[in-house]
Amino acid sequence: MANLKDLKNRIESVKNTRKITKAMQMVAAAKLRRAQEAAEQSRPYTERFNAVMAGLAASVGGSDSAPKLLSGTGKDDVHLLVVMTSERGLCGGFNTNIAKKARGHAESLLAAGKTVKILTVGKKGRDSMKRDFGQYYVGHVDLSDVKRLGYVNAQDIASDVLSRFDASEFDVATLFYAKFQNVVTQIPTAQQIIPAAFEQEEGAEAATLYDYEPSEEAILADLLPRAVATAIFSALLENAASEQGSRMSAMDNATRNAGDMIDKLTIQYNRSRQAVITNELIEIISGAEAL
Amino acid sequence: MADTVQFNLVSPERSLASMQVNEVQIPGSDGDMTAMADHAPTITTLRPGVLKVTGPEGDAEYVVTGGFAEIGESGISVLAERAIARADMDQATLKGMVDAATDAFAKAQDSKSEAADDIAKTLADTVALGDALGISVN
Numbered sequence: 001m002a003n004l005k006d007l008k009n010r011i012e013s014v015k016n017t018r019k020i021t022k023a024m025q026m027v028a029a030a031k032l033r034r035a036q037e038a039a040e041q042s043r044p045y046t047e048r049f050n051a052v053m054a055g056l057a058a059s060v061g062g063s064d065s066a067p068k069l070l071s072g073t074g075k076d077d078v079h080l081l082v083v084m085t086s087e088r089g090l091c092g093g094f095n096t097n098i099a100k101k102a103r104g105h106a107e108s109l110l111a112a113g114k115t116v117k118i119l120t121v122g123k124k125g126r127d128s129m130k131r132d133f134g135q136y137y138v139g140h141v142d143l144s145d146v147k148r149l150g151y152v153n154a155q156d157i158a159s160d161v162l163s164r165f166d167a168s169e170f171d172v173a174t175l176f177y178a179k180f181q182n183v184v185t186q187i188p189t190a191q192q193i194i195p196a197a198f199e200q201e202e203g204a205e206a207a208t209l210y211d212y213e214p215s216e217e218a219i220l221a222d223l224l225p226r227a228v229a230t231a232i233f234s235a236l237l238e239n240a241a242s243e244q245g246s247r248m249s250a251m252d253n254a255t256r257n258a259g260d261m262i263d264k265l266t267i268q269y270n271r272s273r274q275a276v277i278t279n280e281l282i283e284i285i286s287g288a289e290a291l
Numbered sequence: 292m293a294d295t296v297q298f299n300l301v302s303p304e305r306s307l308a309s310m311q312v313n314e315v316q317i318p319g320s321d322g323d324m325t326a327m328a329d330h331a332p333t334i335t336t337l338r339p340g341v342l343k344v345t346g347p348e349g350d351a352e353y354v355v356t357g358g359f360a361e362i363g364e365s366g367i368s369v370l371a372e373r374a375i376a377r378a379d380m381d382q383a384t385l386k387g388m389v390d391a392a393t394d395a396f397a398k399a400q401d402s403k404s405e406a407a408d409d410i411a412k413t414l415a416d417t418v419a420l421g422d423a424l425g426i427s428v429n
Contacts, residue, residue, distance in 0.1 A: 038304070041304060041305040041306060042303050042304060042305075044299070044301045044306050045301045045302065045303045045306075045370055046303070048299075048301065048361070048368055048370055049370055052334065052359070052361055052370075056334075150304065151302070151303040151304055151372065151373075154303075155372075209332065210332045210333055210334045210361075210363075211331055211332065211333040211334070212333070212334050212335070213319055213320075213321050213324075213333060213334070213335040213336075214320065214321050214335075214336070218336075219334060219335075219336050219359065222320075222336050222359075222409075223336070223359060226357065226358065226372065229372075230303060233303050
């Protein structure tokens with residue numbers, strides 16, 4: 001009977017799919033561990049950096065001579081959205097969630113009469129942002145050849161963003177990425193990087209009075225572009241961990257679904273096999289009786 | 292035995308050193324400075340140069356570029372955009388750094404950017420770094 005053969009093929013093919021999703025899940029788990037380690041190792045730098053920047057920004061920020069990267073251009077007409085997504089698919093709702101967050105932000109800005117410009121990092125986000133906001137799309141950073149995210153990648157993106165800022169192409173820049181909470185939860189986040197906002201640590205003791213060499217302003221001017229790169233770097237790392245986490249849970253689900261499907265198909269296969277046997281028996285018995 | 296002070300050297304990608312030291316010679320952008328225990332709290336930006344550490348656990352040298360050093364009550368932290376142990380420094384790495392600085396300088400000159408002077412200094416410092424290390428670019 002053809003039906004039996006079909007079912008058998010179907011079970012085989014789902015079994016193969018399960019093997020693939022299982023393998024992808026394990027690869028994602030290994031990559032996630034590496035991504036988390038990378039994020040862990042960058043943390044001391046980022047934390048120290050932000051603490052010092054917060055202190056500097058608090059003491060210089062109020063003055064009129066504060067650098068534009070800190071105080072802003074005085075307008076907020078043109079917004080640059082830097083949307084960071086993954087280069088590959090099959091990672092659950094990861095890219096969709098980030099794109100959704102960015103889309104919501106862009107729409108509310110447009111509704112308020114602002115101009116929006118979109119820069120994407122990662123192929124997946126480019127596709128979906130280009131579809132909806134094609135006319136606002138200004139550029140793309142390709143990371144598909146990058147095996148291991150390094151600080152240089154962040155520096156490249158930062159220098160792209162900064163050169164646009166120097167050319168007065170925008171007033172406010174916001175990063176969109178997913179913050180890694182745990183394997184099942186990644187939170188799509190919007191973070192404003194220009195003008196920079198540094199949070200003073202809660203309950204931090206009165207800042208030590210430092211000597212600055214060269215002057216406070218010069219240090220701030222030197223460090224602000226680096227702060228942009230640092231923010232982008234930590235966003236890239238968070239995003240990489242989130243992507244792998246998201247892929248891992250998506251593939252875990254897929255593997256489980258494939259298992260359920262195999263069980264269901266196997267039952268169906270066994271039932272039809274039994275039906276065929278019963279049929280054959282009936283034929284033989286009724287044939288014998290007819291004699 | 293001189294007093295020791297906690298010293299941390301971190302780059303964005305990893306933490307390179309965390310130890311007790313007697314003194315740290317920091318290549319500040321306004322000139323070298325040596326920090327020891329009970330140094331006045333200071334923040335200085337870095338120029339491309341060699342950071343020398345002397346401590347009870349032995350001496351170490353690192354090549355650092357970009358970033359800053361913070362000398363505080365709790366210790367000395369150096370945050371460098373790139374930090375490489377002296378032993379791992381080779382001609383190719385140095386050449387990469389010099390080329391990057393040269394490119395940046397050429398670009399800044401083209402656009403007549405205000406930062407051209409700073410970038411010229413970075414380039415000169417990077418070239419001087421090669422001399423200090425005894426590595427030739429060519």
